[in-house]
Amino acid sequence: MADIVLDKVTKRYPDGALAVREVDVEIADGEFIILVGPSGCGKSTTLNMIAGLEDITSGELRIGGERMNDRAPKDRDIAMVFQSYALYPHMTVRENMAFPLRLAKLDKQTVNRKVEEAARILDLTQHLDRRPANLSGGQRQRVAMGRAIVRSPKAFLMDEPLSNLDAKLRVQMRTEVSRLQKNLGTTTVYVTHDQTEAMTLGDRVVVLRGGEVQQVGAPQFLYEHPANLFVAGFIGSPAMNFLPARVEGDRLHTELGELPLTDRVRRLLEQAEAPRDVIMGVRPEHFEDAALVEEHARAGGAVYRGQVDVLESMGSDKYAYFSLGGERASSAQLEELAADAGVTDLPSGGGQLVTRLSAASQAREGERVEVWFDPDQVQLFDPNSGRNLTYQGG
Amino acid sequence: MAVIGGAETPARKAKWALLDVVVVVYALVPVLWIVSLSFKTKGTITDGNFVPREWTLDNYQEIFTTTEFVRALVNSIGIALIATLIAVVLGTMAAYAVARLDFPGKRALIGVSLLIAMFPQVSLVSPLFDIERALGLFDTWPGLILPYITFALPLAIYTLSAFFREIPWELEKAAKMDGATPAQAFLKVIAPLAAPGVFTTAILVFIFAWNDFLFAISLTSTERARTVPAALSFFTGASQFEDPTGTISAAAVVITIPIIVFVLFFQRRIVAGLTSGAVKG
Ligand SMILES: Nc1ncnc2c1ncn2[C@@H]1O[C@H](COP(=O)(O)OP(=O)(O)OP(=O)(O)O)[C@@H](O)[C@H]1O
Numbered sequence: 173m174a175d176i177v178l179d180k181v182t183k184r185y186p187d188g189a190l191a192v193r194e195v196d197v198e199i200a201d202g203e204f205i206i207l208v209g210p211s212g213c214g215k216s217t218t219l220n221m222i223a224g225l226e227d228i229t230s231g232e233l234r235i236g237g238e239r240m241n242d243r244a245p246k247d248r249d250i251a252m253v254f255q256s257y258a259l260y261p262h263m264t265v266r267e268n269m270a271f272p273l274r275l276a277k278l279d280k281q282t283v284n285r286k287v288e289e290a291a292r293i294l295d296l297t298q299h300l301d302r303r304p305a306n307l308s309g310g311q312r313q314r315v316a317m318g319r320a321i322v323r324s325p326k327a328f329l330m331d332e333p334l335s336n337l338d339a340k341l342r343v344q345m346r347t348e349v350s351r352l353q354k355n356l357g358t359t360t361v362y363v364t365h366d367q368t369e370a371m372t373l374g375d376r377v378v379v380l381r382g383g384e385v386q387q388v389g390a391p392q393f394l395y396e397h398p399a400n401l402f403v404a405g406f407i408g409s410p411a412m413n414f415l416p417a418r419v420e421g422d423r424l425h426t427e428l429g430e431l432p433l434t435d436r437v438r439r440l441l442e443q444a445e446a447p448r449d450v451i452m453g454v455r456p457e458h459f460e461d462a463a464l465v466e467e468h469a470r471a472g473g474a475v476y477r478g479q480v481d482v483l484e485s486m487g488s489d490k491y492a493y494f495s496l497g498g499e500r501a502s503s504a505q506l507e508e509l510a511a512d513a514g515v516t517d518l519p520s521g522g523g524q525l526v527t528r529l530s531a532a533s534q535a536r537e538g539e540r541v542e543v544w545f546d547p548d549q550v551q552l553f554d555p556n557s558g559r560n561l562t563y564q565g566g
Numbered sequence: 567m568a569v570i571g572g573a574e575t576p577a578r579k580a581k582w583a584l585l586d587v588v589v590v591v592y593a594l595v596p597v598l599w600i601v602s603l604s605f606k607t608k609g610t611i612t613d614g615n616f617v618p619r620e621w622t623l624d625n626y627q628e629i630f631t632t633t634e635f636v637r638a639l640v641n642s643i644g645i646a647l648i649a650t651l652i653a654v655v656l657g658t659m660a661a662y663a664v665a666r667l668d669f670p671g672k673r674a675l676i677g678v679s680l681l682i683a684m685f686p687q688v689s690l691v692s693p694l695f696d697i698e699r700a701l702g703l704f705d706t707w708p709g710l711i712l713p714y715i716t717f718a719l720p721l722a723i724y725t726l727s728a729f730f731r732e733i734p735w736e737l738e739k740a741a742k743m744d745g746a747t748p749a750q751a752f753l754k755v756i757a758p759l760a761a762p763g764v765f766t767t768a769i770l771v772f773i774f775a776w777n778d779f780l781f782a783i784s785l786t787s788t789e790r791a792r793t794v795p796a797a798l799s800f801f802t803g804a805s806q807f808e809d810p811t812g813t814i815s816a817a818a819v820v821i822t823i824p825i826i827v828f829v830l831f832f833q834r835r836i837v838a839g840l841t842s843g844a845v846k847g
């Protein structure tokens with residue numbers, strides 16, 4: 173076990189593509205850290221540099237205090253789980269898991285003992301003599317995990333290890349990975365596309381965009397205090413609503429009506445020397461059906477009245493979608509997010525508002541309804557730089 | 567509605583059966599004819615009967631009592647095996663490099679090897695003859711092994727690199743992460759997966775070397791290195807005026823046996839789809 177330090181690590185591919193730029197992250201011993209970001213943002217590249225499968229162009233990588241830049245992968249004592257699992261098809265499950273131990277020249281008994289122990293932990297005992305081709309996706313995934321844990325390496329690296337599983341299995345394996353990591357206490361770097369995995373698995377999350385770190389922090393912190401539009405839009409599902417807004421004195425003009433600026437927000441805006449035109453972000457879960465909010469609580473909040481476009485009932489909650497007239501918030505960072513999401517989420521024309529209401533809400537599709545929200549939950553962003561103007565660092 | 571492949575009607579089956587029979591007969595009649603001839607006695611050899619009226623093993627006895635044939639057989643087996651081994655080992659390494667690495671001159675290498683494969687061998691015989699005379703390679707095993715390797719390598723590289731390209735690269739990365747040196751990763755993970763390709767290539771190269779007549783006849787002059795195809799053309803009967811058809815037939819049958827053995831032996835190892843299950847498919 174060891175800590176991993178990336179010190180201004182940069183990767184430029186031979187064809188000139190700058191994949192990772194000056195990444196500074198300190199990963200503590202035993203920490204579970206998630207690298208997350210849209211496709212092509214350099215997650216795999218970063219992971220491969222830690223693994224030693226890619227050279228580091230500049231900067232330094234230290235594992236357990238030792239400089240690793242020029243060490244071969246086999247001398248770094250870290251294990252990796254690949255997205256494709258990369259099981260050796262000509263070996264049985266047992267041989268697959270024993271492979272790293274045999275290379276380390278352990279004696280037969282120790283190898284057997286360790287393999288069987290790992291198989292027991294991962295519930296693979298009855299499959300030990302089968303070949304990967306005859307296993308289900310979930311079992312293959314577990315074999316890949318087994319091959320990583322048998323040799324008790326200093327760290328685990330995982331590159332989207334669950335993305336090939338179907339949704340249900342993915343949820344199940346997610347808890348299993350989390351439990352395994354807690355029990356073993358091994359430093360883990362986990363790459364994912366999926367923001368739910370990022371939120372649920374990690375001690376800390378590193379959000380990458382175009383090869384640069386956007387923000388590092390605990391999942392809940394990133395959710396509550398995103399440093400910029402990109403992080404705000406990436407973390408959370410469904411995504412945060414973004415609307416153009418204008419600061420006028422102590423009020424905010426928005427598509428949702430005129431909102432009062434709370435003292436806290438006003439002070440932060442002053443400190444940040446905010447422009448007058450901003451982008452307002454509100455999370456869907458910060459809305460509630462106004463009819464369900466008690467009278468005395470309503471006083472401090474704002475109310476938006478609109479016609480429900482689409483209503484999705486999830487059983488525990490209801491999602492009400494409204495279309496807003498006027499402009500959609502525009503910013504380079506938001507466009508990037510939309511491109512990554514495949515744009516399908518975005519309606520053409522004006523903006524859209526997604527709200528999460530209690531299951532008890534009587535809202536119906538096509539009917540007008542009042543939704544209530546707390547203006548103090550609103551986050552304001554600079555449309556040009558994307559910076560969160562209401563950011564409260566921790 | 568027409569379905570691709572069609573239904574299994576009796577008429578359809580009969581059509582295919584007929585077609586199969588035609589193909590098999592067409593391919594096997596000359597072979598069976600040779601086998602038949604090899605078992606005929608000297609008196610009945612020209613009777614034109616497909617099934618020998620009198621069976622005899624004389625022809626076989628005769629070829630194995632002459633040193634000429636036995637010696638040629640040893641030469642053939644030795645030369646073909648050595649050439650196959652070297653060509654496959656070199657071909658494997660070259661094909662791996664071609665499939666996996668980007669190195670300067672890769673295109674040139676592929677181009678040149680294609681060129682060698684396409685070059686008419688007959689136009690090289692005279693220069694090779696002179697070169698080998700000068701180098702003292704004429705009428706020796708290396709004198710045949712070297713040209714065989716040269717002409718088999720392009721074929722070997724082509725076949726093998728196709729196999730290497732099929733192997734997921736991540737397996738090699740995984741092996742490295744598991745603590746393997748590049749050599750170990752190649753030997754323990756990549757090579758076993760490329761095995762079907764290696765055996766296929768080995769069969770092709772062996773057959774090429776085994777069947778070669780042109781080099782064998784031009785680059786040898788005595789029993790020292792003469793292989794069976796060349797030796798066959800020097801066969802004579804017991805006396806100068808005797809027709810050697812029977813013995814030639816027997817020798818022809820004998821030299822097909824190693825090929826059949828070689829193919830059957832390696833074919834078992836060519837297990838299709840060995841790489842399935844490496845990655846989620
Ligand atoms: N071998 C390579 N040569 C040149 N450029 C590369 C190479 N590998 C990756 N890149 C580039 O580097 C950038 C980062 O790639 P990387 O594979 O790290 O992305 P990623 O975040 O893992 O994406 P994904 O989520 O799709 O796996 C991309 O723009 C990609 O085009």
Ligand SMILES: [Mg+2]
Nearest residue numbers: 215216217331
């Ligand atoms: Mg990737």
